[in-house]
Amino acid sequence: MISPRIEINLRKIAHNARTLVDLYGSNGIKVSGVTKAICGHSEIVATLINSGIKTLGDSRLGNIINMRENGIEAHFLLLRGPMLSQVEQVVQNADCSLNSEIVILRALSKFALELGLIHQVILMVELGDLREGLMPDELDKTIAKLLELKGLRLMGLGTNLACMGGIIPDENNMNQLSAIANSVEKKFRIKLEVISGGNSANYHWFMHTTDIGRVNDLRLGESIFLGCETIHRKPIPGLFTDAFQLVAEAIEVQSKPSLPFGIIGQNAAGCKPSFKDRGTIKRALLGIGQQDVMISDLTPLSKIDILSSSSDHIVVDTGKTNLKVGQEVRFNINYNALLSLMTSSYVSKLIVE
Numbered sequence: 466m467i468s469p470r471i472e473i474n475l476r477k478i479a480h481n482a483r484t485l486v487d488l489y490g491s492n493g494i495k496v497s498g499v500t501k502a503i504c505g506h507s508e509i510v511a512t513l514i515n516s517g518i519k520t521l522g523d524s525r526l527g528n529i530i531n532m533r534e535n536g537i538e539a540h541f542l543l544l545r546g547p548m549l550s551q552v553e554q555v556v557q558n559a560d561c562s563l564n565s566e567i568v569i570l571r572a573l574s575k576f577a578l579e580l581g582l583i584h585q586v587i588l589m590v591e592l593g594d595l596r597e598g599l600m601p602d603e604l605d606k607t608i609a610k611l612l613e614l615k616g617l618r619l620m621g622l623g624t625n626l627a628c629m630g631g632i633i634p635d636e637n638n639m640n641q642l643s644a645i646a647n648s649v650e651k652k653f654r655i656k657l658e659v660i661s662g663g664n665s666a667n668y669h670w671f672m673h674t675t676d677i678g679r680v681n682d683l684r685l686g687e688s689i690f691l692g693c694e695t696i697h698r699k700p701i702p703g704l705f706t707d708a709f710q711l712v713a714e715a716i717e718v719q720s721k722p723s724l725p726f727g728i729i730g731q732n733a734a735g736c737k738p739s740f741k742d743r744g745t746i747k748r749a750l751l752g753i754g755q756q757d758v759m760i761s762d763l764t765p766l767s768k769i770d771i772l773s774s775s776s777d778h779i780v781v782d783t784g785k786t787n788l789k790v791g792q793e794v795r796f797n798i799n800y801n802a803l804l805s806l807m808t809s810s811y812v813s814k815l816i817v818e
């Protein structure tokens with residue numbers, strides 16, 4: 466079979482998506498499916514839609530354009546703030562975008578008017594994680610200007626935590642978001658339809674809060690695909706954590722020392738490596754490397770040890786597995802690995818169920 470490959474279990478993804486849609490839906494929160502880690506892969510996206518997800522969010526406009534071209538019918542949300550150089554395509558291809566810059570909003574408005582379209586906007590509020598979003602005391606000023614812009618519709622507010630600063634979504638910041646929403650509505654006499662409270666990191670807040678306040682939307686990627694929350698990276702009960710597996714093939718298996726011999730200078734990555742002495746071991750080279758995935762993001766599913774990697778090879782200690790040339794090795798993967806493996810054109814994507 467072709468390798469390296471990422472095996473994709475659609476049944477498990479469907480189960481995870483449906484379970485999360487039901488869980489959050491039980492308290493009035495809609496799930497937007499985040500497709501960036503799977504690069505808008507058609508069959509996976511179709512699985513999300515069939516599992517009750519209506520909005521698809523992606524940070525890359527190219528993925529949104531591909532999904533549309535592949536006939537996926539959904540409400541498309543651009544997650545990363547639009548670039549000034551792409552606002553026209555944003556208006557043409559995304560129904561809604563997350564925003565924080567008035568300069569961008571003016572440009573979106575101009576193209577929306579030209580194209581005769583209404584572009585929906587969710588304004589992002591900075592609540593401590595220090596990635597995108599307006600500081601709360603800057604919000605009113607921007608909203609006042611935004612409400613003057615034709616061709617745009619302010620759908621609501623959003624926030625994003627646990628990405629840059631590792632800030633945990635909790636009662637405090639979620640209540641703050643609700644309070645800001647209420648005050649904006651009162652001040653501008655408008656109704657905010659969407660309050661998008663965050664991502665897969667919002668799981669514990671949701672499970673423990675007594676009042677979700679105004680939050681009625683979460684943008685979920687990792688918990689759907691990998692079945693875990695993202696504060697402690699613990700499995701969410703009832704979800705599959707192995708919907709994706711990496712399979713790579715052994716291209717050399719030789720008994721060799723575990724320590725390099727000769728004088729040590731720099732390796733391919735430009736650093737002076739150090740290794741543990743395990744005596745003579747059976748070393749296998751796998752036909753996949755750093756161009757596709759980082760070894761720190763892989764967990765072997767057999768009793769082998771990952772030793773090292775370069776651009777096109779991963780080296781493992783085969784241990785007692787008796788791995789032979791041409792045989793395959795399986796790995797569980799984390800979110801970083803999912804991102805890079807789905808992005809790598811050298812890794813084939815195989816639907817297994």
Ligand SMILES: *Cc1c(COP(=O)(O)O)cnc(C)c1O
Nearest residue numbers: 499544625664665684685686687
């Ligand atoms: C990637 C992303 C998400 C999804 O995050 P997960 O941790 O995968 O659930 C949500 N919102 C924004 C703005 C994102 O960029």
